[in-house]
Amino acid sequence: AGRAGRDGKKAYPVILYQKTDEQKLVDNLQASFPDIPFIQQTYHYLCNHFQIPYGAGEGVTVDFDVVAFAKKYQLPLVPVMNALKFLERDTWLVLSEALTMPSRFKFEIDSAELYKVQVQYVKYDKLIKAILRSYGGVFENYILINEYEFARKLGLPYDRVVELLKSLESLEIASYLPSTDAPQLTFLQNRVDYKHLHIDHIFIRDRHQVKEEEVNGMIGYIERSNCRSQSLLLYFGEKNAGFCEVCDLCLIRNHQKKQRADIKAEIKSSLLAGAKNIHDLVASLTIGTEKKRIEIIRDLLDAEKILLEDNLYSWNTLF
Ligand SMILES: [Zn+2]
Structure with a gap:
């Protein structure tokens, strides 16, 4: 749907500009909704990759580097990520949130007992004070903590902070759940032949349709406007963008x-x-x-x- 600028000389680069923007939306849509054969293929490679035998694998948890996996099987990364989401939705597997899940921490004793600990074990005093100053509710619930932040505040090496947090746990003063470095994948069902892999394709089709209408609406929005760049930014909430003067x-x-x-x-x-x-x-x-x-x-x-x-x-x- 290329509409050339009528200003002859500049029409050529302008058409390219316009296409990349709208093409990006369309490409993004396609990557978000891989087709069923692609999802089946991803599952098949995944089982091969971790040497899961047919009829087995339920409950197996593995460290999973999705980037290395996609590279090894020469699969495009974004569609693979989306295929995994649909496999997860249909309970074939579950992905950990290790990458996005920070460490968690909670005191297991009340504040009076904690005060005794601070007096008795001086080496924890600064760290405990820093935790109490930074977070409320740390006696009732797990809080998300950032070890690097405490290392910086206390002027200690990162490893030393982790060591102190771990020893608070071993003294049963606190619970410390460090974030795992490697994201993990757990197979929830025994391996089946990929041709028998049940995927809720109706759900995918419906979601795809909704998204497609959104994208088409957005493309229409761009085409009706005074400036493609400005309307794209407006669509994403940037109200103060001026005309780009090049579209x-x-x-x-x-x-x-x-x-x-x-x-x-x-x-x-x-x-x-x-x-x-x-x-x-x-x-x-x-x-x-x-x-x-x-x-x-x-x-x-x-x-x-x-x-x-x-x-x-x-x-x-x-x-
Ligand atoms: Zn413009």
């Missing part, structure tokens, strides 16, 4: 603005050379369509830059 819509708008200015200048010099009737005035101009010329003459009349007397048009010399 085809900006070029058309600027071209029209310039044309109006040029027609006005011609009208002015024509009328300064002598008053004319409408027919002669329009005929004396060289730029724009007749309709456009008359439209601008009317605007100039409204603005009283042109005066009309006995069917003769003249330039108002006040301007």
